[in-house]
Structures are given as C-alpha cells and as structure tokens.
Amino acid sequence: MSQEGAELDREPAVRVEGVGVGYGDVLALDGVDLAIAQGRVCGLVGANGSGKSTLFKTVTGMITPARGRVLVHGLTPTAARKRGLIGYVPQSEQVDWAFPVRVADVVMMGRYGHMGITRRPRAADRAAVADALERTHLSDLADRQIGALSGGQRKRAFVARGIAQGARVFLLDEPFAGVDKRSEATIVEVLRAMRDAGHTLVVSTHDLAGVPELCDEVALLQRRVVAHGSPEEVLTPQRLLETFGIEGRPVREVA
Numbered sequence: 335m336s337q338e339g340a341e342l343d344r345e346p347a348v349r350v351e352g353v354g355v356g357y358g359d360v361l362a363l364d365g366v367d368l369a370i371a372q373g374r375v376c377g378l379v380g381a382n383g384s385g386k387s388t389l390f391k392t393v394t395g396m397i398t399p400a401r402g403r404v405l406v407h408g409l410t411p412t413a414a415r416k417r418g419l420i421g422y423v424p425q426s427e428q429v430d431w432a433f434p435v436r437v438a439d440v441v442m443m444g445r446y447g448h449m450g451i452t453r454r455p456r457a458a459d460r461a462a463v464a465d466a467l468e469r470t471h472l473s474d475l476a477d478r479q480i481g482a483l484s485g486g487q488r489k490r491a492f493v494a495r496g497i498a499q500g501a502r503v504f505l506l507d508e509p510f511a512g513v514d515k516r517s518e519a520t521i522v523e524v525l526r527a528m529r530d531a532g533h534t535l536v537v538s539t540h541d542l543a544g545v546p547e548l549c550d551e552v553a554l555l556q557r558r559v560v561a562h563g564s565p566e567e568v569l570t571p572q573r574l575l576e577t578f579g580i581e582g583r584p585v586r587e588v589a
C-alpha cells in the first residue's frame with residue numbers, strides 16, 4: 335500500500351455525523367449518524383422517501399448538508415471526489431441510454447481524471463479499462479453500445495467505470511432494480527470480489543431478500559439511521575412491520 339493509501343486507511347471509509355438536509359419545508363435527513371469501515375458492504379434500506387438518495391447525494395458532495403458533516407476516507411466529499419475516491423452507480427432512469435457510446439468508452443470516462451487536458455488515453459489508461467472490464471465480466475461486450483446492454487450489464491459498466499477511476503467507496507443506487515435473477519447473481523459476485531479487494535460498497539435497495547446474501551451490515555434509514563448492524567439484527571420482523579408495513583420474513587420488492 336502506498337503512503338497515500340495508508341493515510342486514507344486510517345479513517346472509516348464513510349463517516350456521517352449529525353447530518354441534516356432539507357428541501358424547503360421537507361426535512362429529508364434529520365441527524366444522520368453512520369460510520370462504515372473500509373472493505374464492508376453496507377445495505378442502505380428504507381421505505382420510499384426515507385432519504386436514501388439524499389444521503390447518497392450528500393456523500394458524493396452534490397448536496398451540502400445544512401447541519402453536520404460527511405467524511406470519505408477522512409476527506410470532505412468534494413476533496414474525495416476530486417481524488418476519484420468515490421464511484422457512483424446511478425439508478426437507470428438517471429441515465430440517457432440513447433447516447434451513442436461504447437461500453438469501453440463509458441469505462442474510459444473513469445480515467446479522465448488521470449489524463450491530461452488532451453484526454454488522450456495512454457497505455458496505463460487502456461490497461462486500467464481492460465482490467466475493470468475483466469473484473470466486471472464485460473470484456474466481451476467492450477465494443478457494444480451502452481444502450482444495447484441489459485439492465486444488469488449497464489450497472490456493471492458503471493461499476494467498471496468506478497474501478498478504472500480508482501474509486502475506493504462505491505455508492506450503488508438500487509443496483510438490482512429491473513435486473514433479472516441471473517444478472518443479479520453476476521452483480522453480487524462482482525461486488526463481493528470488490529469488497530474482498532478492499533473496496534467499500536454502500537448499496538441502497540428495496541430488495542430485502544438479497545440483503546443477507548450480499549451485505550455485511552445494514553443501515554435502516556427513516557430520515558435518520560434508526561438501526562445499524564448485521565442483517566439479522568436490523569431486519570427483524572418488528573422493524574419490517576414498522577418500516578414497510580409488512581409481516582414476517584424479508585421479502586422482495588416490498589417498498
């Protein structure tokens with residue numbers, strides 16, 4: 335590990351302290367506290383409108399909280415983003431899939447911060463893209479238009495972009511929405527391998543059934559973090575009833 339890497343390792347990957355965010359009269363986040371250690375997969379679970387997207391936007395620095403602070407590996411979100419430490423995998427609706435760009439081009443975008451102003455890829459950039467495509471099982475699809483991929487493959491293309499960028503913390507917004515079972519299994523495999531390589535993953539999801547399989551820990555959000563621990567500790571029948579109005583064991587697509 336480089337000196338820079340060792341310095342970044344001293345902090346939790348994500349630290350959220352007393353964060354409050356409002357949109358006009360709507361209080362979206364109210365005193366959110368959350369610390370996620372490096373190399374963990376944390377599920378961010380909450381009903382519609384509980385603040386998941388707002389929390390992601392705050393961690394990426396797109397929103398500045400009215401109260402509290404966020405640190406990513408000890409850095410402000412803006413500084414962490416400038417250093418390429420944050421990889422963001424958006425919800426599908428937020429992307430224009432008609433844009434004529436190949437999978438390899440999307441992944442190469444992750445290298446822009448490493449290139450000069452000419453944005454001319456060098457051998458190291460091409461090697462990083464090839465490695466990211468391989469780690470996300472997309473090498474065979476490198477030349478395909480992004481719009482011609484399945485939902486799950488598109489998610490992996492954005493994960494690959496973050497890997498090529500050198501991101502250490504990945505925020506994945508509903509990575510399993512609109513994804514078939516086989517593709518979901520591939521995504522889980524890719525994310526687990528990333529976790530094992532030391533990346534930190536925060537995964538917002540309604541898919542409670544998949545949480546115990548993928549996540550080391552779960553944070554339950556209701557404008558603030560009402561529970562944080564192992565999936566078994568957090569997703570109790572009582573909490574599921576209170577949060578989602580459902581009874582019994584975790585089920586798929588409940589929110």
Ligand SMILES: Nc1ncnc2c1ncn2[C@@H]1O[C@H](COP(=O)(O)OP(=O)(O)OP(=O)(O)O)[C@@H](O)[C@H]1O
Nearest residue numbers: 357360361362380381382383384385386387388389
């Ligand atoms: N741009 C905005 N202007 C006003 N209110 C907003 C805005 N964005 C979000 N909100 C409100 O803030 C609250 C939290 O929204 P947010 O999108 O963060 O929740 P979420 O948990 O991601 O929801 P979902 O699961 O439906 O995506 C909601 O009450 C929402 O209506």
